[in-house]
Amino acid sequence: MTLDLRPRAIALMGPTASGKSAYALELALRLHGEIVSVDSALVYRGLNIGAAKPTREELAQVPHHLIDVCEPWQPYSAADFAVAARAAIDAIVAKGKLPILAGGTGLYFRALLEGLSDMPQADAALRAQLAGEAEARGWAALHAELATIDPAAAARIHATDAQRIQRALEVYRLSGKPISAWQRDARGTRCPLKVLKLVLAPPERATLHARIQQRFDAMLAEGFLDEVRTLRALPELAAHPQPLDLPAIRAVGYRQAWEFLDGMSDPATFRERAIAATRQLAKRQYTWLRGELDTRGFDPSSQRGQLDAAVAGFLGGVAA
Template structure:
């Protein structure tokens, strides 16, 4: 029996931990293959978060069209469900222009929302979130993680004990519905993709190499004026008058939270740097946990395995490799 030819439009998904080289490789691919980039990053969506978020420079954005960056102010909410809708619109527009869509980022929830769909679980509830935040103030987020483990052991195994945002959401869903978030996620119907997707994980095999890149990149951010950027954010009226700016997803982002705390007088410059680098390494660790679950993805180090990486892309899009 002759196999059915897959005629779905092709898109490339570049996944990986922070500081792994995704953005640089996405730019290179877009240059070579006439592509446009769709950012899959929950920090790049915010205006004003540039240096600390490693947002592509203005000349890079001018060289290659980028989508889903600077779509919200840092005090505005933006959900994974909204991202999925916006990203699908961006992808369809890129395909309509005859270009290659290149997804690039490290936010696993955004990738899942776009490529697999999300469970129809309860919407966010401000009162419930406030109650959980108050409990966390008293017992700490590790204590809230222990509370989550008692009602949803599967979710607690996936969520780090200091990941406040995900702990809060998991507890919120359980308290609103009486049902574990892991059950909602398990029952979610997988979205039948209208695109053929090549999933590539870009990451060095040696974790120490990534840790060194994280440290080097953070020091470069400081030289570029990261603290001036955070000063400017603190001066925005909507943030300066916000009751709890550190509870906003934008300001909770690694680096920004630690800089904000230091500018509030918590610790010295050395401690700030250590905290920010440690938080970034923890983020990378969580990203690796998610990436290991992407069974259909192929792993490459974009530095030492560039030729086989390029060959995988060429084979997917039907072009001879260089």
């Protein structure tokens, strides 16, 4: 039998508020590891409280990578993430440490572990055309158009997710091939790691919903709205013609807070909308996780012993 000599890594996947970050920190401290964030909100500077970014104390305890790498008005793609994450992983492995990949952004995990397809690059003129169509017809109408040409992509993309609707239509109009077909035919270089994929999630959806509500209320108490006010005051965002179209501001909670500060809702409605949006994110994450192969699922609260045993078995007992 041929020995698998690839460097090992642990991937902690799961829906938002499921306990991934806390367990990643615990593992990193116990196993002398370093954490690679796989979260599309944590890459942005200034998104701290609402993105549940690790605290300064936590960042000081363990090296974290792919956090605060760009400004909230700057573009950052899954391909950008994959390049930077692989560089971070190479550096971690070179030091003889364990990479711990933790987050809930499925596209980032796919780009890192499986590679991305060689689909058409962005086309500024076509994007401007699609933005004009959206302004005239609405993103829901463009989502309906996507459903006719690429039902698989439309099923994954929410009708309000302007960025992904635009990208899917852009790819189809440039190539005549649905983006879901490009993704199935991906030929990117797979990450050269032996990865233990662990899905952390409570067995009952109601438990996660309660955690989401409790966490959001804690964020409000911690000053989340003041954080959004600070973002709104940044010159680059204050001058942006459509700040709500930026991926950073579309992050769950931030969009609802921005609209609340624009006077579009009362405090109770804002809270309800933000919690509902976070639950919808969790639902999409569950859908992605069901399609992931070679995963093992655990409730980090009630199955800690089994979870630790899975890690120990993967690492040959060093985590026991």
